[in-house]
Amino acid sequence: MGSGLPRSLALGLGFLGILLHAIPHYQNLMAAAGFNMGIFNAMSLIAWTITLLLLISSLTKPVENLGIFVMPIAAIAIFLENRYQTVHFLSGQLSSGLxxxxxxxxxxxxxxxxxxxxxxLLAIQDHHLRQRHPGGFIRALPPLQTMESLLFEMIAVGFVLLSLALLSGFAFLENMFQQQLAHKTILSIIAWLVFGTLLWGRYRFGWRGQKALIWTLSGFVVLMLAYFGTKVVLELILG
Known part of the structure; x- marks a missing residue:
């Protein structure tokens, strides 16, 4: 109980923070002209979703240590959203499909x-264990095998969701390869192929460690470029 109370308190504070973040964020997103998905609003929305997923997952899985990285990112996203106002309205009534x-x-x-x-985090843990210096927060992490299993669970679920996102895009958007969407679609498909290859490599060859790290980060970078790369060019550079 002694060790459980601080964890429960931390999770409780996390959920409270999520709630407090949701109120001003909703006000920034919703406008008379439509749904404002400017780059910093979108970044904050994704950060909010990431934090919520992390907190919910932490109720049943030992993933709360990811908060070391996630919480500062969420704080930066909130700051940018409130400091710099960007506008990209999804005008009109959004269809259920969209x-x-x-x-x-x-x-x-x-x-x-x-x-x-x-x-x-897994790569850092593996490095410290190989050097036989698992000090600091590394000692608080779950066993390496558990961390690795959690990683591929996340990737597998994310892959299913990305597949559904692509399918729903082709189903509900008029043209996924029109000028403003083409690069986003192509990069998303490339990311889908990267993560699919990683999962296949894990299943077929038992990929792990450095190889898993490289493929995971490569897919992540491509996926982020698909969305935020486009928004940076259109909203911040071209204005």
Whole structure:
């Protein structure tokens, strides 16, 4: 109980923070002209989703240590959202199909972000164990095998969600290869292939360690470029 109370308190504070973050974030997203998905609003929404997924997962799985990386990212996203106002309205009433596409895409991005953080943490843990210096927070981490299993669980679920995001995009968007969406679609498909290859390599050849880290981070970078790369060019550079 002694060790459980601080953890329960931390999770409780985390959920409270999520709730407090949701109120101003909702106000920034919803506008008379439509759903404002400017780059910093989108970044904050994904950070909020990542944090929520992390907290929910922490109720049943030993993943709360990912908060070491996730919480500062969420704080930065909140700061940017409130400091710099960017506008990109999804005008009109969103169809149910498009809403599903957006939600599934956000969940996929969020899970792959958590998987990438998990991969980095796993690599750090593996390095310290190989050097026989598992000090500091490394001692608080679950066993290496558990960490690795959690990583591939995240990737597998994220892969399913990304598959659904692509399918819903093709089903509910008029043209996934139109000028403003083509690069996003192509990069998302490349990321899907990267993560699919990683899962196949894990199943067929038992990929792990450095190879898993490289493939995970490669897929994550491509996926983030698919979404945020486009928004950076259109909203911040071209304005």
């Amino acid at each position: 809403t599903i596409h957006i939600l599934v895409s956000m969940l996929a991005y969020s899970l792959f972000t958590l998987a990438s953080v998990q991969a980095v």
